[in-house]
Amino acid sequence: MRANPGSFPSPRPLLTFAWYAGLSLVTLAGVVAGVMVFVRGLAITNLTDLVPWGLWITMDLSAIAVSAGAFSLCAVVHLIGLKQYEPMARTATFIGIVGYSMAMLCLLMDVGRPDRFWHGFVFWNPHSVLWEVTMCVGLYFSVLIVENIPLIGEIEWVRRGFPALVQRTEKIHHLAPVLAFLGLAFSLLHQSSLGATYGVLQARPAWYRPSLSILFIYSAVLGGISLTLFASMLSARLTSRASVDDNLVEKLSHFIGWGLAGYLYFRFWDNFSMTYNYQPGRSEALHILTKGSLAFNFWIVEMLLGCVVPIFILLKAHWRRNPSLRITALGLIALGAVMYRWDTNLVGQMIVLTYLPQEIVARYTTYTPSLVELVSGAGVLAYGLLAFTIGVRFLRVVDKRLRQGHDEHVEQAITIPSTALSVAETVE
Amino acid sequence: MNEKKRIGRRDFLKIIGVGIAAAIGLRAKVQADASKGPKGEHQWVMVVDQGKCVGCGYCTLACQAHNDAPPEIQWNRVIKAGKLGDREIFLARPCMHCGHAPCVSVCPVKASYYRDDGIVMMNYDRCIGCRYCEVACPFGARAFNWEEFTGENPAVPEWGKPEVPRRPRGVVEKCSFCYHRIDRGLAQGLKPGVDTFASPACVVACPVEARVFGDLNDSESNVNEILSTHTHLRLREGLGTNPKVYFLPAQIQET
Numbered sequence: 001m002r003a004n005p006g007s008f009p010s011p012r013p014l015l016t017f018a019w020y021a022g023l024s025l026v027t028l029a030g031v032v033a034g035v036m037v038f039v040r041g042l043a044i045t046n047l048t049d050l051v052p053w054g055l056w057i058t059m060d061l062s063a064i065a066v067s068a069g070a071f072s073l074c075a076v077v078h079l080i081g082l083k084q085y086e087p088m089a090r091t092a093t094f095i096g097i098v099g100y101s102m103a104m105l106c107l108l109m110d111v112g113r114p115d116r117f118w119h120g121f122v123f124w125n126p127h128s129v130l131w132e133v134t135m136c137v138g139l140y141f142s143v144l145i146v147e148n149i150p151l152i153g154e155i156e157w158v159r160r161g162f163p164a165l166v167q168r169t170e171k172i173h174h175l176a177p178v179l180a181f182l183g184l185a186f187s188l189l190h191q192s193s194l195g196a197t198y199g200v201l202q203a204r205p206a207w208y209r210p211s212l213s214i215l216f217i218y219s220a221v222l223g224g225i226s227l228t229l230f231a232s233m234l235s236a237r238l239t240s241r242a243s244v245d246d247n248l249v250e251k252l253s254h255f256i257g258w259g260l261a262g263y264l265y266f267r268f269w270d271n272f273s274m275t276y277n278y279q280p281g282r283s284e285a286l287h288i289l290t291k292g293s294l295a296f297n298f299w300i301v302e303m304l305l306g307c308v309v310p311i312f313i314l315l316k317a318h319w320r321r322n323p324s325l326r327i328t329a330l331g332l333i334a335l336g337a338v339m340y341r342w343d344t345n346l347v348g349q350m351i352v353l354t355y356l357p358q359e360i361v362a363r364y365t366t367y368t369p370s371l372v373e374l375v376s377g378a379g380v381l382a383y384g385l386l387a388f389t390i391g392v393r394f395l396r397v398v399d400k401r402l403r404q405g406h407d408e409h410v411e412q413a414i415t416i417p418s419t420a421l422s423v424a425e426t427v428e
Numbered sequence: 429m430n431e432k433k434r435i436g437r438r439d440f441l442k443i444i445g446v447g448i449a450a451a452i453g454l455r456a457k458v459q460a461d462a463s464k465g466p467k468g469e470h471q472w473v474m475v476v477d478q479g480k481c482v483g484c485g486y487c488t489l490a491c492q493a494h495n496d497a498p499p500e501i502q503w504n505r506v507i508k509a510g511k512l513g514d515r516e517i518f519l520a521r522p523c524m525h526c527g528h529a530p531c532v533s534v535c536p537v538k539a540s541y542y543r544d545d546g547i548v549m550m551n552y553d554r555c556i557g558c559r560y561c562e563v564a565c566p567f568g569a570r571a572f573n574w575e576e577f578t579g580e581n582p583a584v585p586e587w588g589k590p591e592v593p594r595r596p597r598g599v600v601e602k603c604s605f606c607y608h609r610i611d612r613g614l615a616q617g618l619k620p621g622v623d624t625f626a627s628p629a630c631v632v633a634c635p636v637e638a639r640v641f642g643d644l645n646d647s648e649s650n651v652n653e654i655l656s657t658h659t660h661l662r663l664r665e666g667l668g669t670n671p672k673v674y675f676l677p678a679q680i681q682e683t
Contacts, residue, residue: 040575041574041575041576041597042574042575042598043574047574049562049571049572050568052562052572053563111556111598112573112597112598112600113555113557113598116537116554116555116556119536119537119539120536120537120556123538125535125536125537125538128534128535130534130535130558130560133536181443181444197560201530202668202669203563203564203565203667352568353566355521355566355567355663356507356509356519356663357663357664357677
C-alpha cells in the first residue's frame with residue numbers, strides 16, 4: 001500500500017476524483033462567502049438583534065460536540081486502560097482536530113471582531129462560561145495538536161527524508177496518558193459549559209435550567225463516539241487504506257446503545273418537567289418545539305431517528321451485527337446530537353419576552369440562514385470532510401493495524417529505510 | 429513499561445485533586461467578586477413617570493444625536509404599553525444599568541463592566557462581538573453594529589451634537605446614562621440630574637419632564653424624594669438583576 005501512495009487505491013477512481021473535486025469546489029465557494037463576510041460584515045447575514053446566534057453557532061457547537069469522541073476514547077484507552085481501542089482513539093483524535101478547526105472557522109466568521117479573537121486569552125472574566133469555553137477550547141486544541149503530531153510520521157516522504165524527526169514525534173506516545181487526562185479535563189469543562197452558555201441565562205426561560213450542561217456533555221460523548229465509529233466503518237468500506245476491527249466497533253456500539261437509552265430517559269424528564277406549569281416564554285418555547293415549527297426536527301430527527309431507532313438497532317444483537325444497520329444507527333446518533341443543538345439554539349431566541357410589567361406575554365420571531373451563511377457553512381463542512389479524507393488516505397488515521405509505539409511496521413520493512421525500522425524497534 | 433504507566437496514573441489522581449482544589453478556589457473567588465457589586469460615592473438612577481410620558485420620542489432622538497447612534501439603533505426605545513381609559517400609555521426603556529447585570533457576568537472579555545457609580549459600561553476597544561450579552565439581556569437593551577455607521581446622522585443637529593465617538597462595525601453598544609455628561613458635569617462642580625449640562629440627554633430632552641435622574645446615595649436627591657413618595661416598579665424585577673431605572677406607573681386620576 002505504501003509503495004504507491006500516488007495512485008488511487010479504490011477501484012472507483014472516477015468517484016474518488018469526483019469526491020475530491022466536489023469537496024474542493026464547495027470549500028472554495030465557502031472561502032469566497034467567508035471573505036464576503038469579512039469584507040462586508042455581518043449585515044449580509046440574516047442574523048438580527050433578536051436572533052443574534054444562528055447557523056454558525058450551531059455548526060460551532062455541533063463540530064465541537066461530535067469531536068467529543070477524541071477525549072472520550074483517549075480516556076478509555078489511556079486512563080481506563082482498554083488498549084485494544086487505541087486505533088479508534090487515533091481516529092477520534094484526528095476527527096477532533098478537524099472538528100475543532102471547523103468550529104474555530106465558524107466562530108471566526110461569527111464574531112463581529114475576528115481581529116480580536118485573542119482577547120479571551122488576555123482579558124479574563126472567570127465568571128463567564130463563554131470565557132471558560134474560550135480558554136478550554138484553546139487549550140484543548142493545543143492538546144489535540146500534540147496528540148496528532150505523530151501522524152506526521154505516517155507521511156511517506158517525511159518518514160523517508162526525516163527519520164530523526166519521526167523518531168522524536170513517535171516519542172510523544174509516552175505522553176499519551178497525560179494528554180488524555182488534560183483532554184478529559186478541558187473537554188468535560190467546556191462541553192458542558194457550552195450547554196451552560198444557554199442554561200445560565202435567566203432572561204431566556206426556554207433555556208434557563210441546569211440540565212442543559214449535563215445533556216450537552218452527554219449527547220456530545222454519544223455523538224462523538226458514534227461519529228468516530230461511523231466514519232471509521234464508512235472509510236473501511238470505501239477504501240483499502242482504512243481498516244477497522246468490526247468486533248470492537250460492535251462492542252462499543254452496544255455500549256452506545258445503552259448510553260443512548262439513558263440519554264433518552266434524561267431528555268424525557270428534562271422536557272416533561274417543563275410541562276408542569278405555565279411559565280411565560282418557556283411554555284411557548286416548548287410549544288414551538290413539540291407542536292410548532294421545530295416539531296419535525298424534534299420528534300422525527302432528534303427523538304425518532306436520533307434516539308429511538310438507534311437504540312433498537314444497537315441493543316438488538318441481530319440488528320447490531322448487521323454492518324449496514326449499525327452504520328446507519330451510528331450516523332443517526334451523530335445527526336441527532338447536531339439537531340439537538342440547532343433546536344436548542346433556535347428555540348430560545350424565537351421567543352421574544354416583553355419587559356412590559358403589565359403584560360408578560362411572549363412574541364415570536366423567526367430565523368432562516370441567508371445564502372452567505374449557508375454557503376460559508378457548507379464550505380466549512382466540506383473542508384472537514386476533505387481533511388478527514390486526506391487523513392484516511394495519507395495519514396492512516398483509520399487503521400486497526402497501527403498502534404502507537406508498537407506499530408506493526410515489520411510487515412512493511414521493505415519500504416522503510418533501515419533507520420526508521422530501528423526506531424520502531426527501539427520503541428518496542 | 430507497564431509499571432511506569434501505573435505510577436503515571438497515580439500521579440494523575442494527585443493532579444486531579446490539586447485541579448479540583450484550584451477550581452473550587454477560583455469559584456469561591458469569583459463568587460466573592462460577584463457579590464461585591466459597584467459601590468461608589470454616587471449611585472446614579474433614573475425614574476421614568478409613565479403618567480407623564482406622551483410617547484413623543486424626543487428622548488430617543490436626543491439620545492441618537494448625542495451618542496451618535498445610527499437610525500436603526502435605539503439605545504432608548506419608547507414602546508406602547510397599553511391603554512388607561514382612552515389614553516395611550518408608553519414605556520421608555522433605556523439600559524437598566526442592573527446592579528447584578530447579566531451582560532457583565534456573561535461577557536467573556538470583561539468588555540461590559542461596572543463603574544463605581546453603578547453605570548454598566550461598554551469597552552468598545554475590547555468587545556469581540558460575540559453578542560452573548562445581547563442574548564443574555566432581559567430588556568433587549570443592547571444593539572449590535574451589523575454594519576459600519578457612515579454618513580450623516582439624521583438626528584444631528586436638530587436634536588443635539590455628537591459627544592462621543594461612533595462605534596466601529598462588529599461591536600455591541602448600549603445606553604451609558606450619558607456617562608460623559610455626568611463626568612464632565614461633576615468635574616465642573618455641577619450636579620447631575622439638577623443641572624442640565626450634567627444630565628443625560630434624554631432627561632434634558634423630555635418636554636414633559638417625565639424623566640428624573642439623580643444620586644440614590646444622596647438622601648436629599650430628587651430621585652430619593654420621588655421614590656419615597658410614589659408607587660414605583662422596576663422591569664422584570666423577579667429576575668433579581670436590581671435595575672437602576674424605576675417607573676412610576678400611570679394612575680387613572682391623572683387622566
